[in-house]
Structure formats: structure tokens, C-alpha cells
Amino acid sequence: MKEMKAEPELKEVAEAIGRALEIDPEGIRENTVFTEDLYADSFDMAMILTEADETFGTMLPTELAETLITVRDLMDAIRMYRDLPAPEKPVRWFSGREY
Numbered sequence: 001m002k003e004m005k006a007e008p009e010l011k012e013v014a015e016a017i018g019r020a021l022e023i024d025p026e027g028i029r030e031n032t033v034f035t036e037d038l039y040a041d042s043f044d045m046a047m048i049l050t051e052a053d054e055t056f057g058t059m060l061p062t063e064l065a066e067t068l069i070t071v072r073d074l075m076d077a078i079r080m081y082r083d084l085p086a087p088e089k090p091v092r093w094f095s096g097r098e099y
Contacts, residue, residue: 008056008078013071020044020051030072042066048074058082 010030018025021044034040040048045065052074053060058081068074 008075008082010071010075012055013052013075013078016051016055017048017071017074020047028071030070030075032071033069034071035069052078056082 010028011025014025014028017023017028017038021038021040023038028038032038034045034048038044042065045068046062049060049062049065052058056078058078060077060081064077068077
């Protein structure tokens with residue numbers, strides 16, 4: 001049976017969001033809404049995802065930014081993507097033709 005990785009701590013997630021938005025993470029809670037409470041726009045969300053990737057070793061897809069409403073949503077996404085196997089190196093297409 002595959003062992004799930006530990007739940008990301010709210011403190012770690014809040015600190016990552018704080019670094020991304022250059023704000024104090026102290027008031028960030030699980031139910032904090034990105035757009036209403038943190039006034040995060042699409043650029044801010046991309047920065048949050050990048051910071052989360054660096055902090056938690058994930059590769060969150062950029063499209064995910066459109067679906068995240070609360071910090072809890074981000075925590076769930078981090079947990080889900082940390083449990084996935086690391087992506088393989090991309091396969092380079094080779095025509096077989098010698099140049």
C-alpha cells in the first residue's frame with residue numbers, strides 16, 4: 001500500500017504565500033480567500049504556485065491557479081501533487097534520419 005506524504009502545515013503554506021506576495025503570513029488561515037482576502041490576481045497566483053513548488057518540491061500546473069479559491073484548496077493541491085511520482089524526463093522525438 002502506498003504511503004501518503006504528510007499534510008502540508010498551514011504555517012509552511014502561509015509562509016510560502018507570504019514570500020510570494022511579500023506580505024505578513026500571520027493572518028493567513030485555511031479559509032483565507034485568495035482574491036477577496038489577499039487581493040491576489042492571476043500574476044500573484046502564479047507567484048504563489050511557484051513559491052509552493054520551491055517550498056514543497058511539487059510541480060503544480062499553472063492551470064491550477066484558476067481553480068484555487070482558498071488556502072485550504074492550495075494545501076489539498078500540494079498534498080495531491082506531492083504524492084504523485086516525479087515526472088520522467090521528456091522524450092525527444094527522433095526521426096531516425098541521419099544528417
